[in-house]
Amino acid sequence: MKILVVGSGGREHALCWKLAQNPMVEQILCAPGNGGTAQVGSNVAIKDDDIPALVALARNEQVDLVVAGPELPLVLGLANALEREGIPCFGPNAYAANLEGSKAFSKNVMADSGVPTAPFRVFDEFESAVAFIKEKGAPIVVKADGLAAGKGVIVAATEQEAIDAVQDMMVKKSFGSAGDRVVIEEALQGEEASFLAFCDGTNYALLPSSQDHKAVFEGDTGPNTGGMGAYSPAPILPEEKYAETAELCIKPILRHLAAKGEPFKGVLYAGLMYTDNGPSVLEYNVRFGDPECQPLLMRLETDLLEIMFACIDGKLDQIDVKSTPQTACGVVMAAKGYPGSYPKGMEITGLDDADAMDGVKVFQAGTKFEDNKTVTSGGRVLCVTALGDDLAAAQKKAYQAVEKVHFDNCYFRRDIADKGLKRLG
Incomplete structure (x- = not known):
């Protein structure tokens, strides 16, 4: 094959x-x-x-x-x-991929299907968007409607910051046509979790919960990135809550799209915010997250190819999707300067040493192989991922593996999974 x-x-x-x-x-x-x-x-x-x-x-x-x-x-x-x-x-x-391709489409589907999400309005005109911001005040969230390489969401602490964001998107066209329309919504406070499910249009099979770390610096500070690390499961969404959460944010979407004659087949990813009022959906993605994919696939025991064909053929209910009870933790090693400008072409050493560790796999991202060596070619360079019997063990092993790998101008967060450990007490 x-x-x-x-x-x-x-x-x-x-x-x-x-x-x-x-x-x-x-x-x-x-x-x-x-x-x-x-x-x-x-x-x-x-x-x-x-x-x-x-x-x-x-x-x-x-x-x-x-x-x-x-x-x-x-x-x-x-x-x-x-x-x-x-x-x-x-x-x-x-059509179904518009759940991620268009913020306005996604929010409207959530509203139509009864999925809990932040109150929002969609705007095609700059002046009316600004008037709404002045009416609502800050903090407030401004989102470019289309795909903006993960950079089209601004959580504005002040009204002026929100107005500046709208101007950047709608007037200055910072994200091109992705900013022709904006979604403005209430800013939710809480802790995030990622919840993914394999889907065949009707049936779904849940993956364990996970948590991504978006901010570039420790303590969730600094600009947002594509993700600086992830771990699974996330204690904020324990296994006994999976079925209930799927009823809230997976099943209604599948039912809605199937009724439209556009059944969703693939991976549906719900980005959740746990507020004082319970979980609320921040966004949907229509594929595996990166870096959540790495810990999740390290844990997956059922054959992935078999699952994928079952999704395509509408036979997911015939597959028992299982993951190991072990915990997985992935730490992203990035080029210093990311998500801004960063150097490239640094030789990476120690990959074989890290991969040789039991329960460790180094997944490469911004790399290329040339002149018989692996060199950096992007901002997020590696995701060093480890399995452990619990979160503390997985985190420890991941960082032990990180220490075996080297490239010049390397940067990584040292607090991946700390939030989970704190929640576990």
Whole structure:
């Protein structure tokens, strides 16, 4: 069997690594891939937004399954284009992918399906958005409607900060057409958790809870990033609450989209905020999170390829999706300066030493292999992920593995999973 994985991050390396564990998988292609995916399969120099080229590759290589890692190709209609060619794709169609592709669409679906979320308004005009901000006051959240590479959400502490954010998005076009429309919503206070489910359009199978660390600096300070680390499970969402939480934020979405004739197939990711009034959905993603994917796939015991085909074929109710009771912790090693400007091309050493540790896997993201060495090529470079019998053990092992890896100008947070340990007491 031949598989094409689309994307270039740590998530895609984890997907390739997990899929390769199935003995039926003979070859894995990754477009465009990174230094890690090149060790599991073959990289192909096609960008993740080049839908015609991706479809042509899948057709010409007679690929048996395409797995979309990031959201962009899904929003652009990769699943639709592959369906026309008769090629199976793990990931939702373009309509369902709008849950992530359009903040306004997503909030309206939440409102229509009764999912708890922050009160909001959608604006197409700068003046009316500013008037609303002045009416509501701060703190308040301003979101660019479209995809903005994870940077289109501003939690404004003051009215002026919110007005500046709207001006950046709608007038200065900082995020291009993604900011033509904005969503302005109440700022929720609390602790976040990530809750992911495999979906086949009707049925769903829950993954364990996890928690991402978005801020670049320790203590959740500094600008937001794509994620500086994650762990699973998250004590804020214990296993005994999974079924209840799915009734709140997974089942209503599947029912709503199925009723529209656009069933959701793939991974549905609910970003939750635990407020004094209970959980509320901040956003939906239509793919695995990065870096949540790495700890979650380290824990997953059921064969991933089998799960993916069950999702595509509408037979997820026939699969028992299981994860190890062990805890997983992943620490992102980044280039100093990220998420701003950062150096590239630093040699990475110690990868084999870390990978040789029991229960440890180093997933590569911003890397490439050249001149017989692995060098940095991005901001988030690695996600060093470890399994342990409890959260303290997983965290300790992850940081022990981090110490074995080196590249110049390296930066990582030293408090990944501390919130979970504090909650556990």
